[in-house]
Amino acid sequence: MAEDVSYTVEQVKSKISEAFPTAVKFESKTKPRRLFMTADKGSLLNLAKMMKEQLGFDQCSLVTGVDRCDRMQAVYHLTSYTSNITAEIVVDLPRDNPEVDSIAPLWGGANWHEREAYDMFGIIFKGHPKLERLLLPADYTFFPMRKDCDKGRD
Amino acid sequence: MAEMWINMGPQHPMTHGLWNMRVKVDGETITDAEPVIGYLHRGWEKMVENRRYPQIIPMADRLCYGSSFTWSHVYCMAAEDLMGVEVPERAKYIRAMSDELQRIGNHLMWLAAIGPDLGNLTIFLYAIREREMFLDLFQSLCGARMTYNYCRIGGVRNAAPPNWERDLVRTLDYFEKRMDEYEDLVDRNKVFRMRMEGLAPMSGKDAINLGFTGPVLRASGVKYDIRHNDPYEIYDELDWHMCTAEEGDTYARYRVRMDEMRMSMQIVRDILKKMPKDGPIRVKPPRNAPVGTGFARMEDPRGESLIYIIGDGTDQPFRVKVRSPLYVILSGSKYLLQGYKVADVPSILGMIDVCMGETDR
Numbered sequence: 429m430a431e432d433v434s435y436t437v438e439q440v441k442s443k444i445s446e447a448f449p450t451a452v453k454f455e456s457k458t459k460p461r462r463l464f465m466t467a468d469k470g471s472l473l474n475l476a477k478m479m480k481e482q483l484g485f486d487q488c489s490l491v492t493g494v495d496r497c498d499r500m501q502a503v504y505h506l507t508s509y510t511s512n513i514t515a516e517i518v519v520d521l522p523r524d525n526p527e528v529d530s531i532a533p534l535w536g537g538a539n540w541h542e543r544e545a546y547d548m549f550g551i552i553f554k555g556h557p558k559l560e561r562l563l564l565p566a567d568y569t570f571f572p573m574r575k576d577c578d579k580g581r582d
Numbered sequence: 583m584a585e586m587w588i589n590m591g592p593q594h595p596m597t598h599g600l601w602n603m604r605v606k607v608d609g610e611t612i613t614d615a616e617p618v619i620g621y622l623h624r625g626w627e628k629m630v631e632n633r634r635y636p637q638i639i640p641m642a643d644r645l646c647y648g649s650s651f652t653w654s655h656v657y658c659m660a661a662e663d664l665m666g667v668e669v670p671e672r673a674k675y676i677r678a679m680s681d682e683l684q685r686i687g688n689h690l691m692w693l694a695a696i697g698p699d700l701g702n703l704t705i706f707l708y709a710i711r712e713r714e715m716f717l718d719l720f721q722s723l724c725g726a727r728m729t730y731n732y733c734r735i736g737g738v739r740n741a742a743p744p745n746w747e748r749d750l751v752r753t754l755d756y757f758e759k760r761m762d763e764y765e766d767l768v769d770r771n772k773v774f775r776m777r778m779e780g781l782a783p784m785s786g787k788d789a790i791n792l793g794f795t796g797p798v799l800r801a802s803g804v805k806y807d808i809r810h811n812d813p814y815e816i817y818d819e820l821d822w823h824m825c826t827a828e829e830g831d832t833y834a835r836y837r838v839r840m841d842e843m844r845m846s847m848q849i850v851r852d853i854l855k856k857m858p859k860d861g862p863i864r865v866k867p868p869r870n871a872p873v874g875t876g877f878a879r880m881e882d883p884r885g886e887s888l889i890y891i892i893g894d895g896t897d898q899p900f901r902v903k904v905r906s907p908l909y910v911i912l913s914g915s916k917y918l919l920q921g922y923k924v925a926d927v928p929s930i931l932g933m934i935d936v937c938m939g940e941t942d943r
Contacts, residue, residue, distance in 0.1 A: 457874075461812055486790045489879065490888050490905040505877065505888065505905075509790065509804070512811045514879065537793015540913035541905075548627075563620040563942065573628055 433484065435511045437463055440483055447478055463515040469502075472519050473529035476506070480534050484510045488535035493545035495575045500526040500551060521551065530556035548573035585613060590927055592621060601938050603915075603931070607924060615919040617912050619942050626943040627902055634897045635661055635735060635871060642889075643729040645904065646940040648691050649883045651684040651720075653940070654733040656880045657902075659814060660889040661735045664876030667867050673737035674815040675857040680723070680732065681815075681880075682846040682853075686757075687716040688883035688935075689839050693764070696836075696932040700777050705767055712760055715753045722746055737864030747854060754847050761844060768836075778833035782918045782930045785830060792914035795907050796885025797838040798934055802830035808881040819856070822849045835933040870897050884908050884935050906940040 435443075440463060444452055451471035455464040467475050479485040485506040494501040500521040507514045521528055530553035532539045542553045543562040550571040553559055561568065570577055590603040601621050606614035626645065630638045642657035643650040655677055662669060669677075690713040697705035717727045723742055724732035732739050768774050784794075786804040799806060807824045809817040825841035827834035871893035879888040885907025894900040911934050918930050 487793060487795075489793070489886060490890065490903065492890055492901075492903040494892060494901050503890065503903075505890070507886075509806050509811070514812065516875075516877070535793065536791045536914060537910050540909060563623045572625070 466518045469519050469528045476531045484508050488538040491541035493549035493551050499523050527552045529554050532556050610923050612919050615916045622938050622942040630902045640731045646937045647728045649688040650729045651680050652882045656887050656889050658733045658735050659878035660876050660891045664891050664893050665871050667736045670862040672858045672861040673863045676738050678815045679853045682849045685846045685883045686843050689843050692935040699928040699932045735867040777929050781832040783831040793910040800826045801834035801838045803828045821852045832933045909941050
């Protein structure tokens with residue numbers, strides 16, 4: 429835990445928008461103890477670092493890969509144990525080259541989530557300690573959760 | 583002595599289901615471990631993309647037959663978040679009560695599983711016998727014993743039958759006495775304690791970083807319980823406290839789960855006192871979800887479970903992603919096992935309550 433200071437959602441919002449005025453955009457959706465934002469893929473690692481080290485988001489709950497057909501998305505859910513806030517960060521990635529910085533060096537809990545996103549969607553997490561197939565055999569050549577993957581169907 | 587990799591499982595009886603724990607040993611000491619999951623992979627997330635929202639509820643039950651109610655509950659909460667459905671007050675109480683009964687049932691199955699692992703068959707027979715009472719309660723509530731299909735988007739399927747509350751109170755009264763017997767049987771058993779105490783300790787900081795949640799996290803002294811810190815349904819109105827332990831070892835994980843069973847009974851009694859006696863238990867959800875996203879997180883018997891749904895305006899979800907607590911805990915099992923003996927593996931892994939259904943999905 430970086431700091432044992434508890435922040436409100438508004439404080440977290442203003443601190444992030446101060447540090448990332450253009451790269452991070454907040455969504456209008458509001459819920460108690462929830463924070464919704466979109467971030468550029470280039471600034472994701474710095475944003476994650478700031479959230480972990482300065483704002484006390486100690487846990488990475490989930491990393492999701494999404495195939496939006498025209499683009500790929502990596503969705504992060506980060507949780508702060510001191511402020512009791514769960515933040516959702518959506519990062520858009522180009523479909524022909526889905527590459528994003530890995531946050532597994534920051535949170536050990538993100539390790540298998542990123543591996544699974546690679547396994548199912550082919551999203552490359554740069555700097556991941558062990559980016560290999562996790563659920564599927566190592567010699568598979570396709571990524572089954574992509575919307576255009578029809579292998580194995582009649 | 584030369585180091586070598588050995589396979590614990592798929593045949594090992596502790597690993598319920600088909601999976602493989604590869605451990606690297608130097609003599610009898612484990613120097614590295616690598617869980618190989620994926621023997622059971624059912625492609626749950628891909629399958630639900632071809633089903634309508636209500637049709638996914640019985641699928642969510644199958645994520646883990648030990649805690650099927652909590653899985654369908656978290657799915658329904660995520661779908662309600664996406665659709666903007668508000669659940670009636672009475673249904674919230676019924677859901678919370680079923681959650682706690684499910685927690686007791688799941689912990690009893692865990693207790694039964696660790697018994698033979700640690701060389702005690704009696705505790706297996708006791709725990710399975712008592713779990714039957716809770717399965718009976720669920721059977722008279724919703725007609726099924728393991729995969730309940732009871733939660734609905736917008737409430738629950740039906741109210742409790744007559745006399746159900748009486749049976750519930752009787753069961754709790756009886757089970758409370760049995761809990762004392764379990765503690766006599768395990769806590770005062772030297773063999774049990776020798777195989778658990780001081781084994782695989784983990785500091786709270788490491789546990790948080792590795793993403794551990796639930797009893798495994800709270801046994802490391804971290805005071806975090808989603809029911810308390812991020813309350814859903816009506817948990818913020820109930821009278822209960824968090825169960826934690828400081829040591830962070832295998833025995834502390836056992837103690838936290840045993841305390842949780844007692845706490846669940848207290849919560850159920852409190853709910854029976856506060857629950858409104860009549861009122862609606864279900865509202866009708868829209869057929870098509872709006873374009874957008876929704877997610878819900880809750881305290882599963884094993885830890886934090888989270889479901890993230892993306893809706894695209896049709897009656898089928900665009901994407902459903904499951905975060906299961908055990909998947910993350912297993913990813914850190916290497917750090918739990920390093921430095922211990924091969925004979926400690928069942929004890930260490932038993933205390934994180936392995937269930938392959940929710941790991942592989």
